[in-house]
Amino acid sequence: DSGVTQTPKHLITATGQRVTLRCSPRSGDLSVYWYQQSLDQGLQFLIQYYNGEERAKGNILERFSAQQFPDLHSELNLSSLELGDSALYFCASSGLGAGGEQYFGPGTRLTVT
Amino acid sequence: DQQVKQNSPSLSVQEGRISILNCDYTNSMFDYFLWYKKYPAEGPTFLISISSIKDKNEDGRFTVFLNKSAKHLSLHIVPSQPGDSAVYFCAASDNHSGNTGKLIFGQGTTLQVKP
Numbered sequence: 001d002s003g004v005t006q007t008p009k010h011l012i013t014a015t016g017q018r019v020t021l022r023c024s025p026r027s028g029d030l031s032v033y034w035y036q037q038s039l040d041q042g043l044q045f046l047i048q049y050y051n052g053e054e055r056a057k058g059n060i061l062e063r064f065s066a067q068q069f070p071d072l073h074s075e076l077n078l079s080s081l082e083l084g085d086s087a088l089y090f091c092a093s094s095g096l097g098a099g100g101e102q103y104f105g106p107g108t109r110l111t112v113t
Numbered sequence: 114d115q116q117v118k119q120n121s122p123s124l125s126v127q128e129g130r131i132s133i134l135n136c137d138y139t140n141s142m143f144d145y146f147l148w149y150k151k152y153p154a155e156g157p158t159f160l161i162s163i164s165s166i167k168d169k170n171e172d173g174r175f176t177v178f179l180n181k182s183a184k185h186l187s188l189h190i191v192p193s194q195p196g197d198s199a200v201y202f203c204a205a206s207d208n209h210s211g212n213t214g215k216l217i218f219g220q221g222t223t224l225q226v227k228p
Contacts, residue, residue, distance in 0.1 A: 002156065033215060042117075042202065042218040043157070056213040090156050094214070101147060102216060104156035 003027065004093050004105035012111045018079040021108045025072055025093030031055070032074040033102055034066060037088040049074055081112045116140045117205050119219035127227055132190040134222050136203030139184065143205040147216065148177060148188045151200045160201075161188070193226045200224075 003026035013019055025032050034046040045058035049068035060066075063081075068074045078085060088109050092102035118137045126132045134148075144165040149157035163170040163177045163186070170177050176189045190197055200223050204216040 002158070004156070006156075031214075035216075035218075042220045043204075043216070045215040045217070048213050048215055050213075056215055058215060092156075092216075100145075100214065101159045101162055102214075103159060104149075106154075106156045 002103040002105065004091060004103050006089075006091050006105035006108050008108060009106065010109050010111075012113065013081060014113055015081055015083060017081050017112075018077065019081065019110065021076040021078070021089050021091075021110075023074045023076070023091030023093075023105060025074070025091075026095075026103055029093035029095050029103075030072065031094045031102075032068055032072070033092040033094075034060075034074070034076050035090045035092065035104075037090065037107075038084075039087070041087075043090065046076070078110070083112050086110055086112045114139075115220075116143075117203055117217050117219040119201075119203055119222045121222050122220070123223040123225070125225045125227065126193050128195055129192045132188075132193045132197065132224055132226065134188040134190075134201050134203075134224065136186050136188075136219055137184060138186075138205050140205070140207065140217075141184070142207040142209060143217075144208055145206045145214075146177070146179060146186050147204045147206075148175075149202045149204060149218075150197075151202060151221070157202055190224075193224075195226050195228050198224055198226050 035043040046060040048056040147162040148160040203219040
């Protein structure tokens with residue numbers, strides 16, 4: 001158990017809909033990272049927050065957004081969903097703003113039908 | 114442009130023997146490298162890491178070697194156990210000024226350890 005929790009574990013929704021994925025980092029970790037793993041793909045970095053502030057953006061679509069709340073949990077919002085958004089979404093946390101190991105949650109499997 | 118590559122999609126070894134998983138990278142600014150293990154339906158689990166100032170790091174049965182001149186790293190598992198069967202991801206980060214430590218992952222290598 002990494003100490004990172006993600007909800008929900010599975011999500012099935014229709015094209016055009018909007019969903020919110022939730023992540024609680026390990027106790028004391030200030031950084032939260034979101035990654036996407038599509039079928040037959042490695043993990044792709046989406047976005048990072050550090051202590052409530054956006055720190056870095058990767059290949060994140062404009063239809064996607066995220067935030068980190070004062071209690072350090074984070075939410076990833078996916079809107080106008082397309083079939084190609086079906087993927088595993090992982091959250092990771094670390095104690096640092098940069099560098100060091102990241103600890104991953106169990107992921108949310110999103111299926112868009 | 115794939116900056117981190119794991120060219121072997123799969124590897125099969127006998128229990129008790131050595132498993133060697135390889136990883137190549139192209140970005141010379143990477144200064145921290147990690148290996149993660151992933152079971153189906155679970156998130157990646159951190160295994161071992163190495164800083165670019167070192168060429169070897171050991172933790173129990175796991176050893177990571179870094180060859181900066183060749184931009185190559187490898188993970189050795191000795192002895193291999195059936196429970197090691199999983200997908201192994203190599204990852205790298207650039208922690209120089211202005212960068213945030215986001216990880217760039219390889220595509221993964223599926224290791225099967227046969228009893």
